[in-house]
Amino acid sequence: MIADLRGLGPLTRAYLLQSFRSRAAIFWNLVFPMAWLFLFGFVFYRGNQTLMMPGLFTITLISGSFFGVSYLMVSERENGITRRYRATPVTAATLVLASSIRAIVILSISIAAQAGVGWLVFRYEVQGSLLLMAFVMLLGAAAFVPLGLFVGSVAQDMRTAPAISNLLFFPLVFGSGAAYPAFLLPDWLQAVMRLVPSSYLVEALQGVMLRGHGLAQLAGPIAVLLLTLVVGAWCNSKLFRWETSQPLDKRAMLTAIAVLTLLFVAASVLAPAFEMVLAPAR
Amino acid sequence: MIIEARGLRKTYGDNVALSGLDLEIEAGGVVAILGPNGAGKTTFVEILEGLRRPSAGSVSVLGMNPATDGRNLRERLGVQLQKTALPTELTVGEILYLFASFYRTSQPAGPILERIDLVKQVDQNASTLSGGQQQRLAIGMALIHDPELVILDEPTTGLDPKARRDLHEVIRELRGQGRTTLLTTHYIEEAEHLCDRVIMIRDGEVVADGTPFDLVGQSSESSTIWLHVDGEMDPAPLIAAGVAPLGRQGDHHKFATTDPTATVLALGDMLRSQGLRLIDLRLKRPSLEDVYLELMGDDAADEEHVA
Numbered sequence: 001m002i003a004d005l006r007g008l009g010p011l012t013r014a015y016l017l018q019s020f021r022s023r024a025a026i027f028w029n030l031v032f033p034m035a036w037l038f039l040f041g042f043v044f045y046r047g048n049q050t051l052m053m054p055g056l057f058t059i060t061l062i063s064g065s066f067f068g069v070s071y072l073m074v075s076e077r078e079n080g081i082t083r084r085y086r087a088t089p090v091t092a093a094t095l096v097l098a099s100s101i102r103a104i105v106i107l108s109i110s111i112a113a114q115a116g117v118g119w120l121v122f123r124y125e126v127q128g129s130l131l132l133m134a135f136v137m138l139l140g141a142a143a144f145v146p147l148g149l150f151v152g153s154v155a156q157d158m159r160t161a162p163a164i165s166n167l168l169f170f171p172l173v174f175g176s177g178a179a180y181p182a183f184l185l186p187d188w189l190q191a192v193m194r195l196v197p198s199s200y201l202v203e204a205l206q207g208v209m210l211r212g213h214g215l216a217q218l219a220g221p222i223a224v225l226l227l228t229l230v231v232g233a234w235c236n237s238k239l240f241r242w243e244t245s246q247p248l249d250k251r252a253m254l255t256a257i258a259v260l261t262l263l264f265v266a267a268s269v270l271a272p273a274f275e276m277v278l279a280p281a282r
Numbered sequence: 283m284i285i286e287a288r289g290l291r292k293t294y295g296d297n298v299a300l301s302g303l304d305l306e307i308e309a310g311g312v313v314a315i316l317g318p319n320g321a322g323k324t325t326f327v328e329i330l331e332g333l334r335r336p337s338a339g340s341v342s343v344l345g346m347n348p349a350t351d352g353r354n355l356r357e358r359l360g361v362q363l364q365k366t367a368l369p370t371e372l373t374v375g376e377i378l379y380l381f382a383s384f385y386r387t388s389q390p391a392g393p394i395l396e397r398i399d400l401v402k403q404v405d406q407n408a409s410t411l412s413g414g415q416q417q418r419l420a421i422g423m424a425l426i427h428d429p430e431l432v433i434l435d436e437p438t439t440g441l442d443p444k445a446r447r448d449l450h451e452v453i454r455e456l457r458g459q460g461r462t463t464l465l466t467t468h469y470i471e472e473a474e475h476l477c478d479r480v481i482m483i484r485d486g487e488v489v490a491d492g493t494p495f496d497l498v499g500q501s502s503e504s505s506t507i508w509l510h511v512d513g514e515m516d517p518a519p520l521i522a523a524g525v526a527p528l529g530r531q532g533d534h535h536k537f538a539t540t541d542p543t544a545t546v547l548a549l550g551d552m553l554r555s556q557g558l559r560l561i562d563l564r565l566k567r568p569s570l571e572d573v574y575l576e577l578m579g580d581d582a583a584d585e586e587h588v589a
Binding site for chain 1: 331333353354356357361363365367368369370371372376379380381383384385386423
């Protein structure tokens with residue numbers, strides 16, 4: 001059965017208006033990515049900014065998905081606004097989908113600003129198709145936003161949400177080759193990287209931006225990201241909570257974690273070898 | 283019956299919020315659920331709204347079971363929750379537009395804004411409204427789909443007297459058009475002046491139910507009568523009619539009676555037979571507040587701090 005999505009358009013519009021009018025949202029979505037851009041460009045990757053861009057975009061997509069998305073969901077639930085929505089005919093699917101669309105639009109703006117300013121300042125090069133690059137970024141957002149919403153459903157309140165987000169954010173950034181070039185990492189960490197979902201986004205972005213790959217050559221990582229999107233969306237349909245007092249469905253949560261783990265174990269075995277672990281020819 | 287509850291129970295751990303509540307409410311008018319904090323008012327209305335599940339018993343609202351047919355019920359039910367939560371960063375007009383989009387049918391916002399007296403605030407960020415204005419907006423949100431049944435949970439708690447009066451005006455206008463309004467309150471005068479029917483609950487049970495007049499009539503408290511006559515009065519005929527003399531207060535003789543109608547009739551006969559002229563007559567019936575205090579006992583005493 002297709003869920004009733006009445007009110008999706010107006011709710012998405014309302015969510016976007018809320019984000020555009022919130023100073024905190026502007027800081028986290030525009031100022032913060034710029035800070036990462038300049039820190040990486042002027043300090044960590046001086047003189048080699050082309051190499052840093054795929055990882056930087058990945059960090060922006062992950063931090064936006066986890067911190068922005070989960071916090072908004074938790075605070076809206078904690079303030080009783082979600083409960084007020086529950087007293088109308090609006091469905092959980094509508095709320096989750098509107099939150100996802102809002103997050104993807106905001107992330108697109110963050111990434112576009114980072115990509116634009118980054119190009120003006122560092123003149124990085126893109127080997128492959130810009131359209132394919134944009135598609136991979138969008139897919140990355142669509143894959144990680146549901147995981148952020150998952151955290152929003154699991155976290156009890158605004159004290160636990162940052163803890164859980166950070167717990168996931170650090171491995172996703174530092175265990176994926178997003179922060180350092182993967183070829184500089186020790187072998188064991190390169191093996192661990194294959195279990196980290198964001199590695200597939202770094203691999204796909206590097207493929208199109210650094211190596212000029214087409215869609216066919218990126219099929220492996222793109223398939224993993226698509227599956228992450230599907231599994232993440234399924235987790236949200238099982239775990240969405242209307243109010244803080246509603247108990248978390250522990251069985252559904254454990255099932256969701258098991259399915260996600262299974263997905264990444266399978267990916268680590270089945271996906272093609274990462275090209276990002278090979279040192280670039282100079 | 284627009285609302286029917288049978289043996290409704292709700293427990294939170296060892297805490298009993300509703301202990302077998304039976305209630306029928308027919309369509310039309312304004313009905314108050316009156317009771318002290320912790321009496322089970324919010325639990326009851328939130329079960330009607332489908333936001334909570336009863337532990338036992340059955341409930342039907344507009345002929346539907348809120349637990350299983352919630353979505354269809356909410357198309358025809360407007361609610362204002364006890365804790366008003368408005369979406370942040372949105373204007374009054376944007377919030378009404380958003381809520382209208384959730385329903386199959388909705389009314390234009392214009393007349394609703396007039397009814398809740400927020401026409402001038404339509405483009406104002408809702409979080410900058412005063413408490414009374416936010417409560418009126420919450421009622422506007424409950425009315426946007428022209429519901430048959432409106433449930434308001436303590437709409438005036440925490441408001442200053444002026445804001446409370448303005449809100450009473452809004453609630454009075456909800457009458458008519460075949461709409462039923464159910465509101466919870468712990469303000470006695472609100473139930474007395476605003477509502478056609480008052481249901482008092484205590485410890486999750488109905489302890490009194492009727493029009494404000496009925497409830498006052500059921501009181502075991504006596505009425506007080508003050509009489510001022512020209513000349514010497516012999517109260518024997520009144521005492522024979524069951525009236526208790528309470529001495530004098532200035533020029534007035536003071537009496538207590540449990541049947542004021544019979545007392546006034548006996549008084550007329552007495553004045554005629556003793557050839558007296560009545561200068562002043564005052565009658566004080568027990569108020570709804572007296573009835574409330576009688577029924578709520580110690581629970582009501584706790585309430586004084588809140589009200």
